[in-house]
Amino acid sequence: MNAVTIPDFHQTIPIDKVGVEERMARLNKRSIKKESKLQGLKLALSMIDLTTLEGKDSEGKIIQLCNKARTPYTPMPDLPTVAAVCVYPNLVDAAKKALRGTTIKVASVAAAFPSGMARLKDKLEDTRYAIDQGADEIDMVISRGEFLKGNYSYIFDEIAAIKEACGEVHLKVILETGELETYENVRKASDIAMYAGADFIKTSTGKIQPAATQPVTMIMLEAIRDFYRNTGQMVGMKPAGGIRKAKEALQYLVLVKETLGAAWLTPQWFRIGASSLTNDLLMQIVKQETGVYQSINYFSND
Amino acid sequence: MSDRIEVLKTYKTYVGGKFPRSESDRTYKITDPKGKQIANACRCTRKDVRDAVVAARSAFNEWSNRSAYNRGQILYRIAEMLEDRKDQFVKELEKSGTKSKEAMKQVEASIDRIIYFAGWTDKLSQVFGTVNPVASPHFNFSSPDATGVAGIIAPDEAPLLSAVSLIAPVLSGGNTCILLASEKNPLPLVSFGEVIHASDVPGGVVNILTGHHSEMVDHLSAHMDVNAVFNTTAEKETRKLIDENASISVKRVTHYPETDWFNEKHENPYLILEFMETKTTWHPVGN
Numbered sequence: 001m002n003a004v005t006i007p008d009f010h011q012t013i014p015i016d017k018v019g020v021e022e023r024m025a026r027l028n029k030r031s032i033k034k035e036s037k038l039q040g041l042k043l044a045l046s047m048i049d050l051t052t053l054e055g056k057d058s059e060g061k062i063i064q065l066c067n068k069a070r071t072p073y074t075p076m077p078d079l080p081t082v083a084a085v086c087v088y089p090n091l092v093d094a095a096k097k098a099l100r101g102t103t104i105k106v107a108s109v110a111a112a113f114p115s116g117m118a119r120l121k122d123k124l125e126d127t128r129y130a131i132d133q134g135a136d137e138i139d140m141v142i143s144r145g146e147f148l149k150g151n152y153s154y155i156f157d158e159i160a161a162i163k164e165a166c167g168e169v170h171l172k173v174i175l176e177t178g179e180l181e182t183y184e185n186v187r188k189a190s191d192i193a194m195y196a197g198a199d200f201i202k203t204s205t206g207k208i209q210p211a212a213t214q215p216v217t218m219i220m221l222e223a224i225r226d227f228y229r230n231t232g233q234m235v236g237m238k239p240a241g242g243i244r245k246a247k248e249a250l251q252y253l254v255l256v257k258e259t260l261g262a263a264w265l266t267p268q269w270f271r272i273g274a275s276s277l278t279n280d281l282l283m284q285i286v287k288q289e290t291g292v293y294q295s296i297n298y299f300s301n302d
Numbered sequence: 303m304s305d306r307i308e309v310l311k312t313y314k315t316y317v318g319g320k321f322p323r324s325e326s327d328r329t330y331k332i333t334d335p336k337g338k339q340i341a342n343a344c345r346c347t348r349k350d351v352r353d354a355v356v357a358a359r360s361a362f363n364e365w366s367n368r369s370a371y372n373r374g375q376i377l378y379r380i381a382e383m384l385e386d387r388k389d390q391f392v393k394e395l396e397k398s399g400t401k402s403k404e405a406m407k408q409v410e411a412s413i414d415r416i417i418y419f420a421g422w423t424d425k426l427s428q429v430f431g432t433v434n435p436v437a438s439p440h441f442n443f444s445s446p447d448a449t450g451v452a453g454i455i456a457p458d459e460a461p462l463l464s465a466v467s468l469i470a471p472v473l474s475g476g477n478t479c480i481l482l483a484s485e486k487n488p489l490p491l492v493s494f495g496e497v498i499h500a501s502d503v504p505g506g507v508v509n510i511l512t513g514h515h516s517e518m519v520d521h522l523s524a525h526m527d528v529n530a531v532f533n534t535t536a537e538k539e540t541r542k543l544i545d546e547n548a549s550i551s552v553k554r555v556t557h558y559p560e561t562d563w564f565n566e567k568h569e570n571p572y573l574i575l576e577f578m579e580t581k582t583t584w585h586p587v588g589n
Binding site: 296297 | 351521524527550
């Protein structure tokens with residue numbers, strides 16, 4: 001980060017709300033059919049962070065989820081696997097074991113997820129624990145309270161400290177956009193996260209409504225684009241929460257392509273945090289291959 | 303003496319408790335027997351079928367878990383509402399060429415038919431459920447259970463009465479349905495959607511699509527999430543298509559190529575059983 005000047009985060013980058021929403025509506029009208037639809041569905045499947053973040057999760061549930069990750073649909077063994085599974089730190093070990101022999105990553109939420117209400121010391125401890133357990137990626141959430149107070153340097157330092165604890169492990173920074181109130185704040189939080197060292201920025205924890213929305217994703221993608229122009233570094237994007245339908249997944253892919261270009265259209269730079277989306281993608285893939293509309297009853301729950 | 307051009311109503315579909323237009327944005331002309339256009343109706347496509355199946359599936363749990371008694375009340379309520387709007391339906395039937403007397407007869411028969419099936423909802427498992435003697439210390443009993451989502455292909459004859467005669471047995475057992483309304487005379491059916499909407503029937507339990515059956519039957523009968531097909535088409539090719547498609551997910555298929563819908567034989571509990579699965583429970587008992 002030596003040659004790069006960190007911008008003044010107290011400056012607000014204005015966002016044209018109407019413009020964003022209109023552009024979004026226009027992109028959503030794009031029709032993707034037949035062969036390209038099938039390719040898009042498979043690409044989306046390969047970008048999923050298959051997620052379970054519930055208080056009732058157990059090792060058994062994780063093993064089941066990992067089986068789904070390895071073999072999304074048994075009758076079609078050639079389908080891509082998902083990119084990663086995303087679990088709580090104490091279940092990372094179970095996930096690691098269940099995914100042995102595959103390239104599927106294990107992502108762990110950490111740093112007092114989902115509220116982020118803890119001392120930095122505890123957050124670092126939490127992060128180190130997840131990494132010790134074998135997590136390949138860490139999903140942390142920013143302190144929204146401090147952010148809304150305008151305490152931007154606190155946010156910056158916290159992310160930087162956690163990134164330092166992560167070392168080579170990928171850090172995804174969750175902005176929890178549903179609590180940031182304005183588009184300008186989303187943009188600002190994106191910038192802070194990226195300049196502080198995030199490898200990925202992510203919309204939501206999935207615990208707060210609204211979770212991922214397309215306008216918010218577009219603003220974050222534009223922040224990534226501007227960051228790339230200023231620093232030459234690529235940062236990944238992960239919308240998470242509330243994406244359930246294959247059609248929406250394709251719309252997100254269009255959005256990425258139109259904002260960042262094809263270089264970002266790989267699981268390395270774009271992920272979708274979801275669980276029920278997987279089965280909808282599978283149903284649409286089977287529909288494309290057989291011409292017959294599918295029923296959820298024929299697809300395994302994760 | 304004005305040169306006013308009459309506004310022709312475009313009848314919409316009824317899906318998931320709402321009245322959307324066809325996803326395709328297409329319509330087709332509905333004419334009276336003399337060939338004069340009387341209205342427009344939506345020309346639905348496979349995508350409307352898909353949306354309707356999603357609506358019917360998501361309504362299924364709620365509807366089938368209602369108490370049989372409550373389902374009976376709701377069916378009875380449909381009959382009440384229909385009684386209330388008798389004149390409108392008579393007018394609509396007249397428009398499409400049914401004689402006044404005949405139209406009134408048809409509406410009244412429709413009301414009576416709904417009431418007949420409303421009565422059966424809470425008697426079905428009493429009459430058709432069984433306690434089975436078994437050679438082990440088990441209490442063993444069977445009862446009919448709703449099969450799920452049914453696709454109904456309605457005929458052109460007596461458009462209101464025939465559709466009601468098909469919908470009522472399917473609903474009374476606790477199933478949800480997608481009705482492909484008569485191609486020629488769908489108007490009273492679309493209005494019937496409004497009656498259902500006003501009768502405490504949860505959205506998605508009944509879905510009514512209009513358009514060319516040839517564009518929808520294939521997708522409806524092949525859809526993996528449809529559990530039964532109730533077909534009135536006598537045409538061989540269509541029947542074969544339905545049979546073949548149904549075999550993919552082993553659907554229940556009932557071919558019912560009737561023409562006389564006033565016949566009392568349509569008031570028959572065995573029709574309900576066509577859309578029921580038998581659930582048998584083994585309950586251990588001590589001796």
